[in-house]
Amino acid sequence: MNPRERRAARHQPPAPGAPAGPTPRRRRAPITVDQVIDTALTVIAAEGYDALTMRRLAGALDTGPASLYAHVVNKADLDELLIGRLCAGLVLPEPDTAVWRDQIRDVCAQVRDQYLRYPGISRAALAMGPTDLEIVRVSEGMLGILLAGGVAPRAAAWAIDALLLYVAAYCLEVSIVRQRSASEDAAWVFDRDELLRRFAALPVEVFPHTTSHAAELTAGEGHDRFDFTLGVMIGGLTAR
Template sequence: MNNSNRRIISRRSRPAKEPLSRELIVKTAYELLNEQGLEDMSMRKVAKALDTGPASLYVYVNNFQELSAYVLDYGLGQMVYPDSVNGTWKEQLFDRLHTYFLLLFEKPGLAEISLSTIPQGTNFLQLTEHLLAALHEGGIKSTSAAWGVDLLLLYVSSVAYEKVTWKKHGSSQISDIKKTFHDADKTRFPFIHSLREEMFAGDTVSMERFRWGIEVILYGIQQEVN
């Protein structure tokens, strides 16, 4: 049957796709990470979201590890640094690390990525520069500052990932863990038994335990000022 009313749509009339670029790939991967989690930020799924083949992505990023590094740096671009220029160097340092923690906690996939890769881009350089400036003001310089920044960022990433994991699995898992420590045999585990309440103490809202960890790291760094 001849259908003269059939409308033929030319390929030229379709909306043009945005040209593929590293920036577009990273942005798309970041959006997938936020919407579906790290397990869905694969090269294949990023390519599918961009309506292209996985092989075309490798023109712009060498591998998934490099993509993750760019995605983490892109995420760091969402940080809004607190205005604490009038505070002490410790207050400035804590405020910036706390801001970093909140980003990782609110964007769960970033917390996991932060433990396995070093970001590539100016946003990570900016965060590092802020931290080094605060340490410099506190009299911590040279190797102690360089190694100290690495240790502080690793600490924040690990705490954020732990909190994200507990949030993901719900309060029941936390209760089970607490019960295991609380019910520990005082004869076999006398120290655990005596500290069973303190093991899980620390106000989450005020970040008391989080701040204490930073203070401990800073104390160690300050013992080797050079």
């Protein structure tokens, strides 16, 4: 099979009794799709998502870029494989009408934690039309939770898109902040005390609200703002 046919095959449930995958041609050290994914994640964990190119990945695998295209169609296909691998690590609960909001919040937190393990990888999830079975599994699980909560099907479908988009954007921003704050020259930009001092120095007559509520504007530790935003989004979903 050519790479496109292999990609299509990955997105179909395995038939009963079917072999796990195509038998590699004779080669001393055959490269597998799992090895490509593992190596790509290792590169991202060490250097960030922006460092991952097909050439960089080929170098890490000690092969040429052409060898990669025997397993992945292109960078977009690799992105989907990476997000699919992260989704495979998510634990999806049995939908419960009594605690569905907590359940959907927990799934989003799991996605967040997976993304943050690999700096910038959430960029790969943006503008993706996923067909990877693990990604669809997560979408299916989230849909089941929202439907169990009485959310209308279209609202549930669009809410999943909005929630995952927010999680991806949040993680991307966190990754950028961490990268920038590693520089001594930029550390002050992310210092809360520095922000408070700058807000306090603003002319009150021009910025009355900012000077009065500087503490609130700079408040929040850890994932406090993430939890708040999820609460606002999920709380806005109404039963049909």
